[in-house]
Amino acid sequence: MSRNKKSWSELSPRQRRIVIVMGSIQSILAIAAWADLAKRDRAAVNGSKAKWAAIIAINFFGPITYFRRGRIQSK
Numbered sequence: 001m002s003r004n005k006k007s008w009s010e011l012s013p014r015q016r017r018i019v020i021v022m023g024s025i026q027s028i029l030a031i032a033a034w035a036d037l038a039k040r041d042r043a044a045v046n047g048s049k050a051k052w053a054a055i056i057a058i059n060f061f062g063p064i065t066y067f068r069r070g071r072i073q074s075k
């Protein structure tokens with residue numbers, strides 16, 4: 001099963017908007033996660049900060065995983 005990759009010019013206006021919106025959401029999530037990680041003390045992070053910085057770079061799943069599992073919530 002092969003997928004035909006389209007160039008930007010071959011995408012419909014709707015498809016272009018979807019790509020831009022999804023890319024924007026991904027960027028915002030990653031920036032927010034990296035900013036939170038940078039401000040957090042090591043004791044407030046579940047594991048290595050370097051490991052979480054790399055995980056955050058993984059599409060949508062990295063930042064979401066960081067926010068759900070990477071931070072130690074204060075009580």
